[in-house]
Amino acid sequence: MEVDSDSDISLDLDHQSSKAKGKAKAKAAADKKKADKGKAKAKEQPYVWEASFARSWDTVQEDEAGSLQASVEDLMARGRRRRLLAPASAIRRTIIRHLILVLDLSASMMDRDMRPTRFDLMLQYAREFISEWFDQNPLGQIGIVGMRAGLGERVGAMSGNPQEVLKSISDRVKLEPVGEPSLQNAIEMARNNMSHLPTHSSREILILFGSLTTCDPGNIHDTLDTCVQNKIRISIVALAAEMKICRELCDKTAGQFGVAMNEGHFKDLLFELVPPPAQRAAARSARPSGTNAGLNPAPANPAADLMMMGFPTRLPDASIPSLCVCHSELKSQGFLCPRCLSKVCDVPTDCDVCGLMIVSSPHLARSYHHLFPVKTFTAIMKDLDVAPDAADACHGCTRIFPERATNAKEGMSPFRRYRCPDCENDFCSECDVFIHDVIHCCPGCGK
Amino acid sequence: MDNSSHLSVVLDLSPAQWYQSPLSLDSFLAQLLVFLNAHIALKHDNSLAVFGALPDKSVMLYASSEPPMDTPATSDPNCYPPFKRLDSAVTARISEQLEDPLLDVTTPSAIVGALTKALCYINRLSVATGLVDPRILILSVSPDLSNAYIPIMNSIFSAQKLKVTIDAGQIYGPDTVFLQQAAHLTGGSYLHLTETSALLQYLIMTFLPPPSIRKVIAVPTQDKIDFRAACFCHKNIVDIGFVCSVCLSIFCQPTPVCSTCRTKFPIKTLQRLNASRPLTISSANNSARPTPVSTPRSAATAARHPPMSAESIQNGSGTSAVANGSGH
Numbered sequence: 001m002e003v004d005s006d007s008d009i010s011l012d013l014d015h016q017s018s019k020a021k022g023k024a025k026a027k028a029a030a031d032k033k034k035a036d037k038g039k040a041k042a043k044e045q046p047y048v049w050e051a052s053f054a055r056s057w058d059t060v061q062e063d064e065a066g067s068l069q070a071s072v073e074d075l076m077a078r079g080r081r082r083r084l085l086a087p088a089s090a091i092r093r094t095i096i097r098h099l100i101l102v103l104d105l106s107a108s109m110m111d112r113d114m115r116p117t118r119f120d121l122m123l124q125y126a127r128e129f130i131s132e133w134f135d136q137n138p139l140g141q142i143g144i145v146g147m148r149a150g151l152g153e154r155v156g157a158m159s160g161n162p163q164e165v166l167k168s169i170s171d172r173v174k175l176e177p178v179g180e181p182s183l184q185n186a187i188e189m190a191r192n193n194m195s196h197l198p199t200h201s202s203r204e205i206l207i208l209f210g211s212l213t214t215c216d217p218g219n220i221h222d223t224l225d226t227c228v229q230n231k232i233r234i235s236i237v238a239l240a241a242e243m244k245i246c247r248e249l250c251d252k253t254a255g256q257f258g259v260a261m262n263e264g265h266f267k268d269l270l271f272e273l274v275p276p277p278a279q280r281a282a283a284r285s286a287r288p289s290g291t292n293a294g295l296n297p298a299p300a301n302p303a304a305d306l307m308m309m310g311f312p313t314r315l316p317d318a319s320i321p322s323l324c325v326c327h328s329e330l331k332s333q334g335f336l337c338p339r340c341l342s343k344v345c346d347v348p349t350d351c352d353v354c355g356l357m358i359v360s361s362p363h364l365a366r367s368y369h370h371l372f373p374v375k376t377f378t379a380i381m382k383d384l385d386v387a388p389d390a391a392d393a394c395h396g397c398t399r400i401f402p403e404r405a406t407n408a409k410e411g412m413s414p415f416r417r418y419r420c421p422d423c424e425n426d427f428c429s430e431c432d433v434f435i436h437d438v439i440h441c442c443p444g445c446g447k
Numbered sequence: 448m449d450n451s452s453h454l455s456v457v458l459d460l461s462p463a464q465w466y467q468s469p470l471s472l473d474s475f476l477a478q479l480l481v482f483l484n485a486h487i488a489l490k491h492d493n494s495l496a497v498f499g500a501l502p503d504k505s506v507m508l509y510a511s512s513e514p515p516m517d518t519p520a521t522s523d524p525n526c527y528p529p530f531k532r533l534d535s536a537v538t539a540r541i542s543e544q545l546e547d548p549l550l551d552v553t554t555p556s557a558i559v560g561a562l563t564k565a566l567c568y569i570n571r572l573s574v575a576t577g578l579v580d581p582r583i584l585i586l587s588v589s590p591d592l593s594n595a596y597i598p599i600m601n602s603i604f605s606a607q608k609l610k611v612t613i614d615a616g617q618i619y620g621p622d623t624v625f626l627q628q629a630a631h632l633t634g635g636s637y638l639h640l641t642e643t644s645a646l647l648q649y650l651i652m653t654f655l656p657p658p659s660i661r662k663v664i665a666v667p668t669q670d671k672i673d674f675r676a677a678c679f680c681h682k683n684i685v686d687i688g689f690v691c692s693v694c695l696s697i698f699c700q701p702t703p704v705c706s707t708c709r710t711k712f713p714i715k716t717l718q719r720l721n722a723s724r725p726l727t728i729s730s731a732n733n734s735a736r737p738t739p740v741s742t743p744r745s746a747a748t749a750a751r752h753p754p755m756s757a758e759s760i761q762n763g764s765g766t767s768a769v770a771n772g773s774g775h
């Protein structure tokens with residue numbers, strides 16, 4: 001414990017520069033509005049080890065009336081800005097994703113700089129991440145690998161069932177951190193888990209890394225090269241400080257790298273990786289063949305592919321019980337593989353007998369909102385934009401709008417009105433968030 | 448059981464459909480109001496909201512959290528005031544909306560709009576007060592609209608997220624697959640009304656008990672939900688399809704170019720898939736495989752699935768109703 005906190009301090013100088021770099025980068029990417037705010041924020045919330053002890057319930061501020069409105073608004077403003085940064089048009093995204101989540105289970109995870117410990121926080125966020133990830137990527141699969149005692153350790157096999165994945169990390173005692181981490185061993189193990197996957201699906205490795213060392217049996221740069229060849233995208237969320245090899249792993253494989261400054265930032269960094277990544281290469285080569293047919297190589301788009309999928313028959317609850325092929329349990333419900341007629345318990349899955357990918361049509365539909373997103377609503381800023389005959393209540397939830405302008409945070413409307421560009425109906429800030437993050441469909445125009 | 452429950456009702460008020468229905472809108476409303484009164488009478492703090500789906504627009508007709516200001520001047524001493532308020536507000540708002548001269552009666556009604564509004568409202572209430580067991584009851588008379596497929600599915604998924612149960616009743620016309628799926632995916636019941644004179648009884652027996660006590664009473668369940676998909680090219684129902692990895696369009700046979708997003712597929716894949724097809728042809732033929740008991744594969748089942756044409760995704764122009772049975 002002592003040694004670890006010492007090493008943090010000795011690296012602090014190094015760290016300052018990387019922090020500055022990171023900040024510069026974040027600023028460049030961020031909206032102008034966000035910049036000043038981000039700076040102010042960074043001043044309030046330094047790295048956790050620089051901050052004096054604060055309880056999580058102290059950071060939420062109540063206003064004079066004792067309500068949490070201000071904090072809630074802050075959150076909403078942050079969500080709005082994030083959406084404004086995102087490209088508005090429909091982009092191609094990888095829908096079929098395969099992710100190996102690599103958890104650092106080395107001794108340095110017992111550090112208490114993030115409360116209660118890095119390890120407990122990581123497990124908690126990993127669980128939330130997995131639920132959210134499956135919600136947004138219903139056709140994806142997650143496997144889990146641990147780094148502990150210099151080895152890579154398979155914690156959970158690749159699975160499309162959130163319950164199964166969550167179960168594999170539910171037992172805290174089995175994952176008790178010990179020893180040194182080994183990036184190379186863990187990445188090799190993750191890579192072997194994904195080597196059989198077809199090219200149209202994404203192969204991603206997400207590493208939650210809390211150490212400042214790695215203990216590798218060979219040259220990690222060779223591993224990096226193979227990952228680049230295999231088109232594996234590595235993203236790392238570091239809890240301690242930036243390591244050069246980590247940055248390099250992410251940059252060379254087009255992944256994302258981030259160092260968590262505090263608990264909230266850790267969660268933000270992690271959840272940025274939930275939505276499916278945009279497929280830039282695919283968009284380029286998929287232009288109508290007339291415009292740049294000459295430029296397209298013959299295998300037009302290695303990332304795009306035609307997949308064979310089976311749509312199963314759901315057995316009614318009252319049918320005669322039979323054994324399932326996945327768990328060998330006797331039960332009535334289940335789905336029949338359309339090719340080999342074997343019975344599986346849950347979809348989506350790959351048929352255990354014939355290997356056909358089995359999905360139901362609602363699973364496909366669950367991914368459509370990534371491809372056809374709702375347009376960003378415009379915040380009404382000026383008095384003039386509020387027409388005299390404008391509706392006095394939110395078009396979604398019929399909450400009454402304030403009559404006069406109120407002071408609002410940057411990017412938020414002082415009238416609390418957000419207008420859909422298509423149907424020109426006004427919505428309250430809560431509905432704005434709800435429509436874009438949850439429903440993905442405007443109540444006014446149904447698009 | 449001890450908790451109060453929230454009910455949002457979405458009424459399909461399409462004039463064209465009600466005109467054809469054997470049940471008149473008046474008698475429907477009379478029976479519905481008894482049902483709504485029963486809901487607010489069941490528990491003191493039960494809350495209720497009523498939304499109307501009209502051609503091309505949707506309105507909130509009543510919400511118990513915002514009682515209408517204009518209380519009826521002639522209060523009836525024989526009537527419980529909350530009932531009176533609800534009944535007069537709903538009927539007044541409906542006639543006001545239906546008498547709108549700008550109403551184009553032929554346009555299909557905006558069920559999606561009303562449903563999403565109901566969700567927004569429930570979201571607002573649950574943020575403010577923490578609702579337990581909210582549910583939505585959709586009473587529809589219109590057939591499925593193919594271009595509403597994505598929005599309806601999105602609404603279903605957000606209902607799942609909010610833990611909202613969706614019940615659906617089809618008062619008139621053919622079964623709708625969308626509402627069946629909505630009820631199935633959110634754990635609600637779907638009811639296709641065959642005996643219109645018994646509407647009130649159906650409503651009270653099936654939709655009045657809140658989801659928490661439905662475990663102990665027998666409400667209609669459905670076991671023949673169709674999870675197969677329709678190909679985008681011919682609207683055939685397929686059980687093995689070929690799916691574009693970029694836009695998830697479904698085709699019944701391997702194609703070199705995706706018709707929705709114009710992605711070209713590698714030749715190698717086409718060869719591989721074509722080579723493996725002979726296996727699938729026999730299984731695609733329904734008669735060749737044993738069908739599970741009590742999963743009828745009648746022509747009607749096979750033909751009612753959300754057909755989603757490439758055009759309607761891309762420009763949303765497909766306003767035509769789903770041609771039920773077009774696949775055959």
Ligand SMILES: [Zn+2]
Nearest residue numbers: 324326327345
């Ligand atoms: Zn099983």
Ligand SMILES: [Zn+2]
Nearest residue numbers: 337340351354
């Ligand atoms: Zn099979």
Ligand SMILES: [Zn+2]
Nearest residue numbers: 394397428431
């Ligand atoms: Zn609202």
Ligand SMILES: [Zn+2]
Nearest residue numbers: 420423442445
């Ligand atoms: Zn709109």
Ligand SMILES: [Zn+2]
Nearest residue numbers: 678680681699
């Ligand atoms: Zn076809």
Ligand SMILES: [Zn+2]
Nearest residue numbers: 691694705708
């Ligand atoms: Zn496509």
